[in-house]
Structure formats: C-alpha cells, structure tokens
Amino acid sequence: MAAYYVSTPIYYVNDAPHLGHAYTTVAGDVLTRWHRQRGEDVWYLTGTDEHGQKIMRTAEANGVSPQEWCDKLVSEAWKPLWEHLEIANDDFIRTTEPRHTQRVQEFVQDLYDKGEIYKGSYTGPYCVGCEEYKAPGDLLEGDLCPIHKRPVEWLEEDNYFFKLSEYGTRLLEFYEANPDFVQPASARNEVVQFVRSGLQDLSISRSSFDWGIKVPWDDKHVIYVWIDALLNYATAVGYGADQAKFDRIWPANVHLVGKDILRFHAVIWPAMLMAQGLPLPGRVFANGWLMVGGEKMSKSNLTGISPRQLTEHFGVDAYRYYFLRAIPFGQDGSFSWEDFTARYTSELANDFGNLASRVAAMVGKYFDGVLPAGSDESLAGPLREAVEKADRAIGEDLDFSGGLGHIFDFVRKVNLYLSEQEPWKVARDTSPEGQAKLASILYAAAESLRAIAVLLNPVMPATAEKLWLSLGAEEHLGALPAQKVHEAGRWGVLPEGATITKGEILFPRLEG
C-alpha cells in the first residue's frame, strides 16, 4: 500500500511568501494531518523553485549570487513561515540541491535517449528591454511589450523540444478514464478543452541565460524551469536514487496547485511521466485565488496583508481555520478582515471555545473536576454522522469548508443539548437520581468535546491540544495526534474519572 503522498507547488523564491502560498500549504497540511490520523502512511512535500531568469535578475539587483539570494529567502522567509504556521511537511525540496539537479539531468537524458526530445528552433516575441521572450498572450495590442510598451522582436533560437504533441490522445483517454484527475470540475473542463484543441511540442531548454540545470548533452542550454520544477515531485521521493523510498511513496495522490499553474500539472506533467513510463498521480487539485477587495493576491500583486499580520491578530490556529472554512476549496474566495472577525467571534469563540469553557466549568463546579460516569447516548448518533461526513469531505473530497461545517454543526448540537438538558437546574436536585442525571449530561458533553478535539486537531493543532489536556484525555488515551479519525465517532471513549480542568480560554475575544 503506497503512502498517501501530497505535494504543494514548489514556490518560486523570487520574493517572500504571501497569503496565496500559505493558503495552499495550510490546505495540504490539513489534508495530510487528517490522513495521518486515519493511520495512513503519509508523505507531505513542499519546497522551492530556485532556477530561472527572474531569480537571476533579482539576485543581481540585490548584488548577490542567485544561490545566495535563494539561500537567504529560504532560510529567512519561507521555512520560518511554514514553521510559524505549524506546517508538518515531511520534506522540503529545493531545486538547487544536488539530489534534484542530478536526477533531473538523468531524467532528461533518458527522454533524449528514448527519442522523446529533439533539437528544433523556437520563434517567439522577444522584448529587448526585458531581455526575454514574452508569452504571446501577454502582449498588448500591436505586439507591444506590456512592461516597456515597445514593439517586440520575433527571434529564433535553437531549443530542445519535448514531443508533447504526441500525447494528446493518450491524455484525453487518461482524463476520460480518471474523471477526478483534474479538480475542481471547472478546471478539468478547461484542461480537456485545451488538450482537444491540439498540443504543440514544448520547448524545454533555454540558452539565453545560465541559471538553471545544464542540459547534460549540451551545456550551452539549461533546462526550462518548468521541466526542472515539475520533476521535484519525483526527485524528492527518491527517483533514481532510493528505489525503496520511491516505491513506497510514488506516485502522488494529490498535487495541490494554484490555478495559474494548472496546465503544467494537468497536461505537461502527466505527459512527461507517460514518456518515462512512470505511474501517474491520482489527482491535480487547483485551488482558487484569494481576493481582497476584489483583487487577487498574486506574485505580481502583493497588495495588502501578510500571513503574519493576520496570525498576530487572530492567532495561528484561527488563521488555519478561517481560509479553509470560509472559502470552498477550488473556488476563488473573497476574504476580508471583517469576515475573519465575524467567523472568529461567532464560530470559534462563541460556539466552540465557549462550549469548552462551560463544560469544564460545570464538571469543576459540580464534580470537583472529576468526570463522572454517564449513560445518555443521545449525542452518539449525531457524532457518528458528523465524523463520517467530515471524513468524507476533508479526507476524500478536499472539501475543507464542508467538512468543517459538519464538525461545527455538531458543536452546535452539543450547545443545544446543554440548553435543553439544563444541567445547572438538574444540579439543584440533590437526590441520587438527580445527581446521576447531572452526571450523564456532563459526561455526554465532555465526551463530545473529546471527539471534537480529535476532529479539529488537523486544522487547529495547538487549540485541539489545549482542549485535549483540559479534558484530561492524554493520561488515559495517549497523545492527541495518535487518535484515529474513524475511532473519534465511537461513544464512551473518555473514561470516567478523567481529570477535567478549566484551562485557558481557547479563543479570547478580539480586542478592538
């Protein structure tokens, strides 16, 4: 049984990470934490893409070598942010590492030997001011460079080409046989339509600059950064170097991508793997753009808010929660400070955090913090249902918003249960029957919280841990991350006698 392997894109280290990068990376982290709590062998990969002309230029502008520039950004910006956001990746690949560059050369050499790559010439619109080829679609009317507003020249240069055009039929057959390969469906339709319209061969080398992996049989060329970049998914898990590891992990179950790079992953990448005879990934899932005030967050438009600004105000866990809850995964989503605040207050503080508070307070007040035994299982059914729905939504469908919705529906049910049972009134009845009833009610509430902690751990690990400890669960049940999702729905797991303490407030009310 191969590992459940999830990748993020490797991010281009031209600049510091922004909300969009963090969004994808948190989603992958939640997905993989969820699968770990299913007890699966999981591999979560992220990393950085460090070659290419743009990085070379940026480094030059900052007076350092490209490698120095990448080292600095990776160590000072990228890795620290992932640690800050509690990203539990199993590896971090950099495309400048020898374990990558050597294998990329071998991969490309293989394709060359197999006749999948040939030498040809590329003709394209070239801007002298930019010193680079432009994408035809980027040109302004009259073939003007969008940056310099000057006419481009049509230049021709020798390039190596991958015979992508020969894979159209096989790709379409593959999409047909694997309808879930590209998700969401809107993305799939675009990809299928694109491939149907006919594929051209792909230029996979550049000779106008040298910050890249050399083409092994022709060192005047470097490998086009996208071929370089895509292969990280293979080189990072032992392709050509550690066969046992590769066999265990390959292929990816899910490649998470931004929709800007969907085509590379849904068309070029599988074609490359077909050419090499490697198993194809299970899914390519394109998430949408985060919009702030109607404008997308992207590399070219770093308007506004950084991840750290938000975590400083709302906390890391609320940050991880918010974007996945508020935006259906795969769609573009509008984000706003106001909406974040509203969800924080209503869902995290009032519904969830307060539930934990009131239950702990009552067990403390009425039973001196020792969880009594109980026999009321009226919440067992709703819990089981919530677990099943959340597991399908998050674990299978990558519907984080829907999955969190199911978990929080259950949170509401527990609040409602307490309102109906009115344990504070039952507590006045000092008869054995009255006390037994009170015990049952509070046991049911605490047991519900136990399950909620397990279910929310992938999304909000620090908060779930606080709750776990306040329930006294660790002593009896072990570490929270070791709790299995499918066992979370069982009733009666938290043992009588557990020590319940009212810990710190999970989600303090926001100031201002």
Add this chain to the structure above:
RNA sequence: GGGGCGGUAGCUCAGCUGGUCAGAGCAGUGGACUCAUAAUCCAUGGGUCGCGGGUUCAAGUCCCGCCCGCCCUACCA
C-alpha cells in the same frame, strides 16, 4: 473575437435531471436562561431569484437575446 463560469434576503452563499425552491449561516430585532468568553437557546426573512422575451399545466431550475463581473485562449515564473 472564441470558449467557460457566475450575477438568489444587509453580508457570504445552498438550491442536481423543471412542480412545498423561495432557503441556510452571519448580522439586526424580540424573548428565555444563567453553567459559560454579556456566551447559549428560541422566535423573527414578503427578497422583481441580473434585465427582456419564449417553451410548458408549471421555470432561479430549460431555450433565445441583452447587461455586469471573473476565468481560459500554451511555453510568465
């Protein structure tokens, strides 16, 4: 230009193959309660379902036209 998606209550959005589909959450208002982070629970939503036609016994739900927004239309990372 061509293709795709969307325009439903103040806000964010559900509404699959046409007939309790006019809804949910949040916000607002009123009430109950007091264990709790002044939290929770209950009640309360007459909104031209973008506009105009059409098909049908019946249309947010299908067809045509129009308006508005976004996306794709290959080698930008």
